[in-house]
Amino acid sequence: MRRIIAVLFSLFVPILMKAQKTCHQSGSISYTLHSDGTNAVPAISNTIYSGNSQSINANREIIIPVVVHILTNSITSISDEQVYSQIEALNRDFGGRNADLANVPERFKGVVGKSLIRFELAKIDPAGNPTSGIVRKKTNISMFSLDDRIKYSSKGGDDAWTKDHYLNIWVGSLLNSVLGYASVPGAPASTDGVVLNEMVFGTINKPGSYNMGRVAVHEIGHWLGLKHIWGDGYCGDDGIDDTPSQKSYNRGCPSGVVQTCGNDAKGDMYMNFMDLTDDACMFMFTEGQKRKMRSQFETGAPRQALLSSGALGAPGTVLDANWNGASKVSEIAVSAFKVYPVPATSEITIDVLSGSKITQLTVYNMIGQAMLTVPVNKARAVVDISGLRAGQYMIRADQPGASIERFVKL
Incomplete structure (x- = not known):
């Protein structure tokens, strides 16, 4: 019997190791329920904030402070260099500096959007002390699942830093089919942020199909209010005017025109960051997606407070959770x-x-x-x-x- 089990295990493990890209967002909301049965992730709103007197200038770079919580066990080993490579991948893709943007088919070139959003590791922790923006914590949890334990110190993870100052990114060993998941604008402060499987975090020595740091790009797209491109429903609507309707997600690396849901001759936009294709085959946001993401920082919008976060300033200022970022819009730092x-x-x-x-x-x-x-x-x-x-x-x-x-x- 033991020999049979061993043989079955040897056959099953390679299947696990060849995980497909999965994103447990609104399409799999049942995986993210609190113990009391309530939804852990609110529905993503299609609202695009605009028309305010303090709307964000379309050509102004938005800088988001980041803290990376690395949960280490006998499996996980993430170097500082790996963290830097992931931040660079985010800035490459959100800034529209990715070389493969040239591969956008002619039929979609007119709607390409460069978000002008930049990410920086935090310089100041919530207590006002200098930080590298990287937090390492040992855990006895061999693999985290979708229950958000990774976000709580009391459950073997690490507590979030206040969401009005930081984008929290948690990295650890996740169940093999889970490459990442994200909260959406309006989520509770204790769970606000992005969770990534250490297998797909960063770009250094990453084998397989998810080696360009783009699982993080996709999940942060959700964190900034974007739905999957198929709208999380059969021929659904993502609320963005310049993304075509499509039946569902695409896998692997499609080519040519793939027509579904009666979309026009342009077909599916499978090279969009909000589809589920391989890293090497997704390389664009649209102008509409850019506007949606940037609208999250307008007056009264969920991410506005981050514009005047103190996390990139000089040491000495306590960044408490009761800080009112909205009152400091006039003090937004300018990239010079x-x-x-x-x-x-x-x-x-x-x-x-x-x-x-x-x-x-x-x-x-x-x-x-x-x-x-x-x-x-x-x-x-x-x-x-x-x-x-x-x-x-x-x-x-x-x-x-x-x-x-x-x-x-x-």
Whole structure:
């Protein structure tokens, strides 16, 4: 009998390891019920906020502070570099900087939308202390499921940081068929965020079909109010005007025109991030999806408070859950310069954005000590960082209201 069980197990495990992309969102809402039977995830609204006096400028970059909670056990091993690679993948795809955007078929090129949303690891924790934006916690849970235990310290996971300051991303070993799931705008603060299987987190040495960090892109799309492209129903409606109707999800890597639900000659938009195709075969958001995501930050919208989060500022400010971000809209930091590459080894390049009034940049370590001063007299500066110790650093401009940027020295 033991031998038979062993043989059956050896046959079954490879099937598990070849997991298909699954997203347990509104289409599988029964998997995310609280113990009292109430829904853990509210329905995604089709509302697009607009018309307010403080609507978000369509050309303004939105910066979202991120905290990554890594639940480690005998299986999970996520390096800092893997975290950085995932953040870069998010910025690549949400910023429309992905090279494969050129692969969008001609029939859909006219509706491509670049969201101008950027993600940065938090610099300040809720107590006002410096942080790398990466939290590691040991757990005795071998595999988490869809019951949200990963989001509670008392249940073997890690508690969320306040949602008005951070996007919480939890990473751990999940049941093999679950690659990720997300809360949606309006979810309780204790469960707000995204959960990702460590198998698909990041882009470094990731085998298989989900190796470009795009499961995270898809789930954060939900966190920003997007439905699956098929509207989570047979020939359903995702509430976005420029995405075509389609019968259901697509798998693998389709090609050519796939027509379902009587859609027009353009067919299914299976290369959209909100379908379920392989990472290499999804590479676009639409302009309508861009507007929907950005509308979550308008006055009175669910994600507005994040615009004036203190999580990317200097140490010393306690970021409590009762903080009222809505009262600080006028203090939103403006992106005045960009730093790359991240991470870096011997030098970094700083590009000063058009319209900025920067004359000097200062590099600080994570406890607030000034390490370098960089005079700015042209649009680009190359800075020698070979003398700095390995670690994370912040760069502050002398322009009032400018956001603080960060880089990593290897």
